Structure formats: C-alpha cells, structure tokens
Amino acid sequence: MDPAAFGMAFEKVGLGRRYKSLADNEKKRAMSKNYDCIVLGVGGIGSAAMYYAASQGWRVLGLDRFPIGHARGSSHGQTRIIRQAYFEHPDYVPLLKSTYELWDDLEKITGQSLFQRTGLLQVGNPQSSIIQGVKASAEEHALTVREFDNATLQDNFPLFHFRDDDVGVLEENAGFLRVEECVSTFAQAALEMGAELVEGVTIEGWDQGAAGYEVTTSQGRFFGRRLIIAAGAWAHQLMPELDRELRVIAKHQHWFRIPDERTRLDKGCPIFFFETAEGYFYGFPDIDGNGTKICEHSGGTPVENALELNREIDPVDLERVQHFAHHSLNCPRGIHHDHRVCMYTMSPDEHFIVDRADDQVAFACGLSGHGFKFAPVLGKALVQLLEGSPRADMDFLKLKRFNDEP
Ligand SMILES: Cc1cc2nc3c(=O)[nH]c(=O)nc-3n(C[C@H](O)[C@H](O)[C@H](O)COP(=O)(O)OP(=O)(O)OC[C@H]3O[C@@H](n4cnc5c(N)ncnc54)[C@H](O)[C@@H]3O)c2cc1C
DSSP states (O other): OOHHHHHHHHHHHTTTTOOOOOOHHHHHHHHHSEESEEEEOOSHHHHHHHHHHHHTTOOEEEEESSOTTOSSSSSOSSEEEEOSSOSSOGGGHHHHHHHHHHHHHHHHHHOOOOEEEOOEEEEEOTTSHHHHHHHHHHHHTTOOOEEEOHHHHHHHOTTSOOOTTOEEEEETTOEEEEHHHHHHHHHHHHHHTTOEEEESOOEEEEEEETTEEEEEETTEEEEESOEEEOOGGGHHHHOGGGTTTOEEEEEEEEEEOOSOGGGBGGGTOOEEEEEOSSOEEEEOOBOSSSOEEEEEOSOOEEOSOGGGOOOSOOHHHHHHHHHHHHHHHOOOTTOEEEEEEEEEEEOTTSSOEEEEEETTEEEEEOOTTOOGGGHHHHHHHHHHHHTTOOOGGGGGGOGGGGTSOO
C-alpha cells in the first residue's frame, strides 16, 4: 500500500485511540464466513502476524480475550530492549537484522515512532556469559560494538558504579521499542488492510473441519483455512502437547524517580544490562518523566494460572532490584513509585519455539523473556510457514529439537 494513502487512513480512524472490534451483529456475520487465516491471540506476536497475513491479501480475523495493548499478558510496561549483538546465541542475529528492517518499514508506513536508538551498555566480568556472548555474536556477524576495560568504563559512564572486575560493551545501534504502541500499530495497520478483530472473546479450542479449521470460543464458532497461534502465557491451553515444554513465571517491572538528570533519555543515558554475582539486572533511561525502569531478568516466581496472576509488589523482588539500583546507580531507597507485573513463558532451553502444528497451523511460543523485539520477523515467519516457504535460518527454533536424540 502507498505509505501516503496509508497515513491518511490512519488519521481518519485515529490510530492509538480506538480499535474497531466487531460489534455483535457483525460477529454473527463473521461466524458465517470462512477466513483465510484466524490469529489466536493478538498480543505482541499475534498483532504482527495479523498485519503480515493481511498484507498477503488474506481475509484475516484476530481473536483476543483482552483489548489491544492490554496489561494482562507479556507485552506491556512502556518499553522493550532491541539489540543485535545477541548474547543468547549468534544464530538469532540474521533474524535481528531482518527485524530491524521490518520495524523501520512499519514506522515509515504508519508514520508512528516506535523504535528509539539509545545505545545499550552491557556489563559483567570478562568471563561472564553476557560479555562473552555479545562479543561472539558481534565477531561472527561483523557487528560494531565498543569495548571498555574497567578504567575506561568508569570514565565514560560516570552515572554508574561498577565492580572492580567489570568490563563493558556498548552497542550503539540498540535501543527500545514502545511496546504497547507497537502492538496497537500492528493491529491497527492490519485492520486498515481489511482484517477484522474480536476482542473480549475466550478461545476455547480449535479443530480441523471439512473446509479448514473451526475455532470454538465463548461467543460461538469461527472458521478459517489457516490458523496462527500466538497465545503467549496461555499457549499450552490451545496446544496441550506443549504443556511439558512451557513454564510461565511472573516478572516485575519497577520505576524509580532517581534525582540525577544523567538518568534522562535526553541527557544521553543508555539502556543498561548488568550480569552480577546476584543475577541479571537491566534498566532504561527516564524517557518521559515517569522514572527509570529497572528490573531483574533472572529469577521469577512460577505462575499456575495466568488469569489469576498476583499483581502485587513482591517485596523480595523489589528488595533485590533496589539493592542493584542502589549499588549500581546510587539510587536512594524509598523512591520507588510505579510497578507492573508481566509474564515470561520459558521453553526448556530458553530459545523460542516456532513451528507448525499441522499443515495449515503455525505457532510461536516459549519466547522466554526476550521475544518482543522479534515480533515483526516472527509474525512474518508464521505467515511464511503457512505459505510453505519457511526461513531456513529459523530451523534452530523448531519444536522437534526437544525430541531429537542427543
Ligand atoms: C517484564 C518483561 C520484560 C521483557 N523485556 C523484553 C525485552 O526487553 N526485549 C524483548 O525482546 N522481549 C522482552 N520481553 C519478552 C516479550 O515481551 C515477550 O516475549 C512478548 O511480548 C510475548 O508476546 P506474545 O505475543 O507471545 O504474548 P502476549 O503479548 O501476551 O500475547 C498473547 C495474547 O494471546 C491472548 N490469548 C491467549 N490465550 C487466549 C485465549 N484462550 N482466548 C483469548 N485470547 C487469548 C492474550 O490475551 C494475549 O493478548 C519481556 C517480557 C516481560 C514480561
């Protein structure tokens, strides 16, 4: 679609203000249709999948229990880190190169500002998995990163207090995504291309029927020739065969108003990620006066029922994050002012699971707390899987790796 025409359409419907979920009479009509593709779960990955499915000219329906951009799953809390020198595994880097291009395209097409490059400072001792991993990915894929020994680290980043054996790696091309806006932009862009959306509906299951697939919900049955399942922390309910692979944990996001203007985005504060003897901690600059978001990436408490997630502050988690913030950013105690709970859905090896459940059913799950930045490349890859043209460089994410003989 011509970006200019697209922009006008966005203005007309008021992007970011309201999504048009089907009204009751329209829902009845939707149940009599046979969609080319139904997307089960319209969060981070499902919203992107809806967009790329609609871009194919497919008639697309998205179904979700909650309103777009909600705070009940895994895609909320203002920001997500995006980076390329991937300490988790160099095999992700080609996907990250694609995802950068796709985020840029989405911004151009919609006129929305979603991805801000701030730089990411990663810190640990020279043998830490983070320092070793970032350097391995950068070397294998010729990515530019700047390295700092202990003395130059302290000189260049006086905001932080480092341990005596810390070294650092700065990836200047890294940054953050405005997470809720990303989800709403993908969903709205899909709707602009003719996709339809039903919010407030519980998906109960799906089955293969004579002419495709039948999706049973709290509001009736919908029919589609293809399905994309992107149900986040609820994936195992829609695909019970994944039950033993997935483990959901609660993760807390905390905001602190640190009285030091060097923590501000407009003063050049980078995102930071520290591997310490106590665990992995990360944070963002103060973006809009709401404070510095600081979280622990390691740890997390098991979640039995994602619908009944305890949303209270966990005092143990807060104490660990405050301890880190106090020692690493000189953050005074008692200035915590905001908090959100979110969920990681962990796979056994903490790598994503992206595969087909059936000829015409593709899914992505087990994103293990690092999947959001990949939303466009995963959304597009799910559509490619259904078209029978999967990306070869995603083979390492197939479900069958857990069943392979050693
Ligand atoms: C605190 C925190 C920090 C993170 N930081 C980063 C980061 O810095 N960088 C990064 O790349 N990633 C990060 N992640 C991970 C990333 O945010 C997630 O991997 C990603 O958002 C998951 O998207 P999803 O689409 O799988 O899940 P969701 O966005 O939760 O979407 C799933 C959707 O499915 C719907 N659904 C499920 N079951 C049903 C049903 N039966 N009926 C109706 N609807 C249903 C849900 O309502 C939901 O909307 C972080 C995650 C958390 C929690």
